[in-house]
Amino acid sequence: MxxxxxxxxxxxxxxxxxxxxxxxxxxxxxxxxxxxxxxxxxxxxxxxxxxxxxxxxFADMLHDHERNIQYEKAIIKTLQNLSKSMKKIHILDIGTGTGLLSMMAARALNQINNTSCSSRITACEVFQPMAKIAKKCIEKNDLSDCIRVIDKRSTELDLENDLQGDRINVIIAEVFDTELIGEGALRTFSEACKHLTIDNENLHIIPARATIYIQLVESSVLQEFHTLKNISQQNQRINIPNDCRHLAGNTIFDLNLNELKDSIRPLTKPIPIFHFNFKHINEMNNFTEEKILENIQCNYDGRIDAFIMWWNLDMDEQGEIQLGTIPVWCYDDQEKIKNIQWREHWIHGIYYPQESKIVKAKDQVSLYCFHDEYSLYFDVGTSPFPPRSFIPAILSRSAMAAFNSDKRRNKYIKVLEKSFSNSSIKRCLYFGDGLLLPLLILEIYPNIELIILQSSNTHLNHCLEAILLNSTIKLNYQIISSLDKNEIDFQTIDMILSEPFFTKSILPWDNLHYYYLIQKYRSYFRSNIKIFPQKARIRCLALEFNNLHKIRSPVKQCCQFDLTPFDEQIMKASLNVDETIEPQSLFEYSSKKPTLSSIIDLIEIDFEKNFYDKIEKKNLEILFIENGICNGIAFWIDYELNENIWLTTGIENENDSWINYSKQGVHLLPKPIYVQSGMKLQISTGFDFKQGQFLFDIIY
Known part of the structure; x- marks a missing residue:
């Protein structure tokens, strides 16, 4: 077979x-x-x-009111002008999705009072399930006679067979991502212009042009996601080598920066970098461009930590209709700031220089800029610049921030002092992929022997070895790839430790893999061995998100078009395959203050106990303490490091900020609930220890 x-x-x-x-x-x-x-x-x-x-x-793209309005304005303007001079209009909608932009074009053509102008619309969509949805949406809105959907890439369309030899004179496309070019926009426009369209002079593309901007900023918060800082400022027995400092790589870090505006200090004005006229994309160098901008003036003293990137589109050829991802701090008009469009599908890009650079006000620096077909690269300094290098990611950005968090680090130090001072602990075993705790122990307590169970991430292992070999003293450690009773005397181990953190984890409780490792090897150790952390608790909180819930909200109608066929298919597919709780970094997303409920403890797991294959379940109530609309429930896990000293992966108290070094779990309610103070929401929760699965459901 x-x-x-x-x-x-x-x-x-x-x-x-x-x-x-x-x-x-x-x-x-x-x-x-x-x-x-x-x-x-x-x-x-x-x-x-x-x-x-x-x-x-199933994101917020179709809820992006500004995007939809600006596209339709440009479509109406372009077609009205074109109908005055052209006897035939043939529109190609590239990546049609639900068919929304094609339907906008059909409506605009129907409103043009020019019977001598014949028209047709061809929409292409490579993803066949979405192409079927587009056909249903177009049929639902009685536009099947006007729009033909072809389930192909635009680069695969054949002029004779697919377009019947009828060349295109209008292209409408929304093929952009946070980086603008990451979805292949350059090749998409280039190939269409080359093979499918009439001459460029009579061709109209919506949008017509794009400009990529960057701004040089100082931000210690953004640095925490990029550069590992040393373990100690005093003894410095362990120094992190330069080639181990940037383990999250140097490709784009995309973030909702409007929520972090108070943590960003611009040092320059916005700088236009790359300009793209979509009728004239240069593919001679395989869609690459390289430039050095000289004499970029810094307006303030500071340290260049990062580059913030965004883009702006000229939707029409005159540049009168604009659409972009400009960050909130670049607006002077308070009314615009108040009405700025929230979106998740296009956010802001962060890039990092090879080295941070200290500057003074009125200093001038040079800026190196590069793009290939799909990505961008920037650096700052003086010519000649070091060779361009793309560094792969070994750790996530949140793992980098966890390593650098002073609050988290100080809690570990406090508990280690309690555990090791005046104690008989001499030999410890470490489980997990976290770097911080092993390095803290070896830095502060060089007399402790530490055995580290090696991660399956070989690149991370090499970095750990490089850091430890860079120490100024001989460290007492051993790295092992498996627990072998013939090689290690487990009866001499005094403590098992973990952060806990594993690189494969996605949801907060995935790091409970540490608990399963303890139970797997428990029989190897003494019965009185100490375990760190000792317990875990899964907690939750009811919220009224300002915008995050839109990524799972049905569209229903969009610009007066009925998109219920899309809703029905997406909702059905989501119910079949999606988890009820998904990972989100909640520090990026605002919610109404104060929170709708108090923090509720759902389940506690004592790492000393073996729950075998039990399923722990119980019914609880979420008590609402404020009036509002409950559209989401946030979940996270806390670890008890020592008696009453807890480390959170969410928030400590109801009105605290969400930590930035771990993702939380979020359940977005299919139907938001209007609640009043004193109301209760019945939930079912628990943990399946055989499957390692957190259980949650709302009892309606």
């Missing part, structure tokens, strides 16, 4: 499937929490279809 191997990347794990001719698929996947391999029988084609569909557009 024919057998082929397929690797699927899903939200929770990597699935390695063996697919037979019968299309029956057994899928092996590693459970992140328990570490066990699981075999699951799935209808492979249907699962992937549903998952791709659920992910395809």
């Amino acid at each position: 024919f057998l082929k191997q397929i690797v699927h990347f899903s939200k929770k794990s990597i699935r390695l499937s063996y697919q037979f001719q019968t299309m029956s698929t057994f899928t092996s996947r590693t459970n992140i929490v328990t570490g066990n391999n699981e075999w699951i029988f799935v209808d492979n084609d249907n699962f992937d279809y549903q998952q791709e569909l659920a992910r395809s557009a």
Whole structure:
């Protein structure tokens, strides 16, 4: 029987499937929490279809009022002007999605009082499930006679066979991401102009042009996501080598920076970098461009920590209609700031120089700028610049921020002092992928022998070795790849430690893999061995998000077009494959203050106890303490490091800020609930210890 191997990347794990001719698929996947391999029988084609569909557009793009309005304004203006001089209009909508922009074009054409102008609209969409949805939406709005949907890439369209030899004179496309060019916009426009359109003089593209801007800023908060800082400012037995400082790489870091505006100090004015006229994309150098901008003036004293990137579109050829991702601090008009469009599909890009640079007001610096077909690169300094290098990510940005958090670091130090001072602890075993705790122990307590169970992340292991070998004294440590009773005397180990952190973790409780490691090897150790942390508790809080809930909200109508076929298909796919709780970095997303409820403890896990294959379940009530609209529930996990000293991955108290070094779990309610103080929401919660799965449901 024919057998082929397929690797699927899903939200929770990597699935390695063996697919037979019968299309029956057994899928092996590693459970992140328990570490066990699981075999699951799935209808492979249907699962992937549903998952791709659920992910395809269930974000806030169609809720982006500004985007929709500006596109329609440009479409109306362009078609009205074109109808005065052209006898035939042929529109190509590239990446049509739901067909929204094509339907806008059809409506605009219907409103043009020029019967001598014939027109047609061709919409292309490579993702076949979405192409089917587009056809349904177009049919729902009685526009099937005006719009033809082809399920192909625009670069695969054949002028004769697909367009019947009828050349395009209007292109409408929304193929942009946070980086502008990351979805292949340059090749998309270039190929269409080359093979499908009439001459450039009579061609109109919506949008017509784009400009990428950057601004040089100082921000210690943004630096925490990029550069590992030394363990100690005093003894400095362990110094982090320069080539181990930037473990999150140097590709784009995208963030909702409008929520962090108070942590950003601009040092220059916005600087226009790259300009793209979509009718004239230069592909001679394989869509690459390189330039050095001299004499960039700094307006303030400070340290150049990062570059903030955004872009702006000229929607029409005259540049009268604009659409962009300008950050809030660049607006002077308070009314504009108040009405600024929230969006998740286009946010701000952060890039980092190879080295931070101290500058004085009125200093002038040089800026190196580069883009290829899909990405951007920047550096600052003086010519000649060091060679351009793209550094891969070994740790996530949040893991970098966790390492650098002073509050988190000080809690560890406080508990280590309690544990090691005047104690008989001499030998410790460390589980996990976190770098901070092992380095703290070896820096502050060089007499403690530390055994580190090596991560499966080989690049991270090499970095840990490089850091430890860079120490100024001989450190008492041993790195092992597995726990072998023949090589280690486990009876001599006094304490098991973890941060806990594992690079494969996605949701906060995925790091409970530490608990499963303890139980797996518990019989190796003395019965009185100390465990750090001692306990964990999963907590939750009801919230009224200002905007985040839009990423899962049905569209219903958009610009007076009925998009319910889209809602129905996406909701169905999401129910089939999506988790009820998803990871989000809540420090990026504002919610109404104060919070709607108090913090509730859902479940507590004592790491000393073995819960075997139990399923712990209980019903609880969320008590609302404020009036409002509950549209989401946030979850996180806290760890008890020592008696009554807890480390959070969420917030300490109801009105505190969300920590930035861990993602939280978020359940967005399908239907928001209007609540009043004193009302209660019934929930069911628990933990399946056999599956390593947190359980949650709302009892309506």
